[in-house]
Amino acid sequence: MLLYGLTWLVVFQLLGTAVSVLLVPMLPGPIVGLVLLFIFLLVRGQLNESIQQAATTLLRYLPLMLVPPAIGVMAYTHEILEHFWAVVGVLVVSLALSLVFTGWLMQRLIERQARRQEEKSC
Amino acid sequence: MLNWQAAGQAVVHHPLFSVGLTLIAFQMATWLYAKTRKLWCQPFLVAMTLVISVLLLCQIPYEEYRQNNWLLTIWLGPTTVALAIPLYLNLSRIRQLFKPIMLTLVIGGAVTSALVFILGWLFGTSHSLLMTLAPKSATSPIAMLVAENLGGVAALAAVFVLLTGVLGAMMGPWLLNKFQVHNPAARGMALGLTAHAVGTAQALHEGEECGAFAAMAMSLMGVLTAVALPVAVALLS
Numbered sequence: 001m002l003l004y005g006l007t008w009l010v011v012f013q014l015l016g017t018a019v020s021v022l023l024v025p026m027l028p029g030p031i032v033g034l035v036l037l038f039i040f041l042l043v044r045g046q047l048n049e050s051i052q053q054a055a056t057t058l059l060r061y062l063p064l065m066l067v068p069p070a071i072g073v074m075a076y077t078h079e080i081l082e083h084f085w086a087v088v089g090v091l092v093v094s095l096a097l098s099l100v101f102t103g104w105l106m107q108r109l110i111e112r113q114a115r116r117q118e119e120k121s122c
Numbered sequence: 123m124l125n126w127q128a129a130g131q132a133v134v135h136h137p138l139f140s141v142g143l144t145l146i147a148f149q150m151a152t153w154l155y156a157k158t159r160k161l162w163c164q165p166f167l168v169a170m171t172l173v174i175s176v177l178l179l180c181q182i183p184y185e186e187y188r189q190n191n192w193l194l195t196i197w198l199g200p201t202t203v204a205l206a207i208p209l210y211l212n213l214s215r216i217r218q219l220f221k222p223i224m225l226t227l228v229i230g231g232a233v234t235s236a237l238v239f240i241l242g243w244l245f246g247t248s249h250s251l252l253m254t255l256a257p258k259s260a261t262s263p264i265a266m267l268v269a270e271n272l273g274g275v276a277a278l279a280a281v282f283v284l285l286t287g288v289l290g291a292m293m294g295p296w297l298l299n300k301f302q303v304h305n306p307a308a309r310g311m312a313l314g315l316t317a318h319a320v321g322t323a324q325a326l327h328e329g330e331e332c333g334a335f336a337a338m339a340m341s342l343m344g345v346l347t348a349v350a351l352p353v354a355v356a357l358l359s
Contacts, residue, residue, distance in 0.1 A: 035341065055208075059205070066323060103309055109222035
């Protein structure tokens with residue numbers, strides 16, 4: 001049942017919102033909900049098929065849901081043009097550099113760990 | 123005499139027009155990507171371009187479009203929560219790579235924020251603009267809060283976050299290929315850490331493991347930005 005799984009996800013988002021307001025106002029409700037559901041799954045030790053089905057369905061359409069908020073860039077064309085060089089220089093350059101750096105670092109660390117484990121098993 | 127103009131206006135300003143526009147643009151973009159498999163045909167960007175063109179052509183203000191699409195966007199919250207599932211399914215892999223993940227998060231997160239400060243100083247950006255740009259790799263609600271606390275502009279922070287996400291998802295796969303980062307866990311980590319939700323969507327497209335690591339990196343980076351960035355700024359100034 002897809003609806004059953006969707007209901008769980010909605011309930012956890014609402015729980016997350018409550019916890020966010022009560023305890024961690026610097027974190028948004030959905031992120032707290034993510035952490036809560038993850039902890040719930042860890043404690044329970046198994047994944048309900050219906051939740052998995054609902055999650056897969058929603059995640060498949062994540063790019064679709066992101067389109068309307070992303071169009072907001074249009075409403076700020078003026079501000080972006082005003083700060084054009086800061087945007088290009090700081091945002092684009094730092095984004096490209098940190099993207100490559102993070103990916104490279106993670107891959108190196110994974111390879112290093114794999115090598116060490118191999119040495120250990122030898 | 124048929125009133126074509128009235129009919130046209132009724133269709134264009136019907137709430138479902140905006141929803142239909144999003145759906146049609148998204149499917150056309152996905153179809154185009156499946157046909158061409160070109161990286162610059164990144165479906166998300168093509169869909170955005172199509173929607174913006176139609177909105178400008180039909181003179182629909184962004185506010186109207188956004189409000190009429192609430193039925194789609196309200197699911198963003200539960201979908202964020204749903205990211206717990208790929209995380210849980212890849213638990214053994216995440217446990218196995220726990221040390222690389224934590225090291226990449228702390229070093230990568232620090233470098234990402236430091237780069238903004240260094241480049242901002244080089245380009246001579248104002249303090250307020252710098253504080254608006256600093257949290258750009260976190261999801262927008264976190265970035266808006268942090269920017270506001272640091273003396274930046276919340277609305278503009280949301281725009282920078284969006285731009286970062288869209289550009290990251292567009293350039294990310296290409297850049298990572300160029301620098302021979304092929305490990306799905308590493309690719310996911312890079313996309314989620316620097317380009318939050320849009321990057322995660324792109325990573326999910328590449329595969330489940332890649333998506334799981336992106337989802338995790340996104341949440342961890344969000345927490346790190348919310349907690350560590352204000353502290354770092356306070357220490358620096």
